[in-house]
Amino acid sequence: MTATIVPPPQQDLTPLPTKVARKLGSPVGRAIVWFLAAAWTVPTMGLFISSFRPEEDIKTTGWWTWIKEPTNVTFENYTNVLQDKVRGLPFSDFFWNTVRIAIPSAVIPIVIAAFAAYAFSWMKFKGRDLLFVLVVGLMVVPLQMCLIPLLQFFGGDYFPDLLEGTTTVWIAHAIFGMPLAIFLLKNFIGSLPSEVIEAARVDGASHLTIFTKLVLPLSVPALASLGIFQFLWVWNDLLVAKVFGGSAENQPMTYALVDMVGNKGNEWQLLTAGAFVTMVVPLIVFLSLQRFFVRGLLAGSVKG
């Protein structure tokens, strides 16, 4: 009864249930969607426009006045904010800190989760299902609850050298991201056709070969979407970095922004530009990869 295998799985985009599609297509539905989209976009637009207005304009009139007279545009805010010192460090340093934190913090948990998801799907061992339930159950544990135990763990005698620095932040992010990553990847990897895996075993492939040669290439959509997901989440994080990152030279942009709000709370031109600098990477990532984003998550959870 098994259907012919026609992956790559990324080709079957699960259509929306027709009922939902029909409701969204009605005039009322459309109006609601438009309203929601506007409500979400307007503040960002205000921020965006403000970041390009000269200081005196921002302080005297609202950003919407610019729409009527779109003449006064300046890039000074951006050059100023990137050179601005926060705790003695230029803002641009914090940008690179965020990059330094976000990329490994997105890659590490997903690589580990991919291995785990393979094991949970295709390797037989005692207590496999129980272990999986336990791992997935960890999703309900709030991040905040783990901060103190984790700090004690890192601060104890085990990793004295690791406490200060981005490595700790990587590990913390990896730990917090893993349950969801394992859950989603296991759904995806577990739904790969079993006969393909079996064929590889009969052909003489070890688990590692099957994982690297077959499962990883076939899981690219799921891995990509999860990667984006985790990257965005880490990029916007403040709490984990502040708790585990230590001193200012290891802190991300969010830290610098908060600091600016505290020290230069009335310098709107700097804050808006700074906020936009933090947003620009997630925006690019999301807009360029959004097809992956939606499709991969759907493929993992809806299929099978």
Add this chain to the structure above:
Amino acid sequence: MSTLRLVNLQKRYENGFEAVPGLDLEIHDGEFLVLVGPSGCGKSTVLRMVAGLEDITGGDLLIDDVVVNGMGPQQRDIAMVFQSYALYPNMTVADNIAFAMKLRKTDKEEIKAKVAEVAELLELTAVLDRKPGQLSGGQRQRVAMGRAIVRNPKLFLMDEPLSNLDAKLRVQTRGEISKLQRRLGVTTMYVTHDQIEAMTMGDRVAVLRRGVLMQCASPAELYQSPQNLFVGQFIGSPSMNVVRGSVGNGDGDDLTVSIGSQLITLTGEAAHRLEGLRDYIGRDIAIGIRSEALGDDGTASINVEVDLVEMLGSELLVHCTIDAPAVRAIDSGVEISDQPESSIVASLDPRNPVKVGDRLQLTVDTLRMHAFDLESGDAIGRS
């Protein structure tokens, strides 16, 4: 060149379901053995145990007289063709075929030559650079075959490899696989639910029901002398007509079988063939007559009424009503229908001017009649 031996092979699942209670089977060197049975009869389970994809609960599995129970599929040196073909979707056809050899660290030049040779043999040369998703069903099937034959395994295992092809292609590929197997001489175990595939391809055919071997014999023997009602009805199309009848004594050495209100006399060789019936005198049995044993020549005859006429070109299938209940092999044994009448099929010469509603006298070739015990379903033959 290898042999495969199953000694009391058992499979019981964790939920207690006994898929294979104990199977003994031997496949000779270079033989093409077909495992056939209705769906859920355990044939795929047996194949998967041989492949090492399913744990063996009990008994022994021997390849070349070596017990391989504990070995993983990697170590058994077998090749398997799956029902869904199970091609690696991310690899090209050439990589699919070469995969097993690459894993064995075969020399690159040798791999290239081998792949080219197999592609040539299976007419895949033009599509070697394509991905499986871009191939037609028939091509995918051939890639799956190519992947199996490229590395000269000890055993070929095939799990319904033709069931995803359309009817015409299936017939064609059936012949090609048979020829290929004969040419390569690799011991093969082939699983199918299609008795026509089983009959046309197998050197020997093993019929399974609920994990139990009902009969293992050459196709001709299976057809002509089924050892039980299940095999009799499973093999052959149209299926064997089986109705309830009762045995009686005739003149001298003759035997009589009454089917409903009609009497068939078995004389001479026919009576001798079904010698075992003498133990059943005065009792009911199941009488099996294949459609081609009903028709124009024979020593006895029955009167029937025609319900339906099917013209197949080479033969005319005439469905008629007879006043005896039908007997059917079911999963747990034998079932006698509670309808007093049943339908039987006769295969006649297509030039016969038979119409629906006709009363017809069908001759019965008593030399090709079968008799089965109503309890056990076992064939009654020479005692």
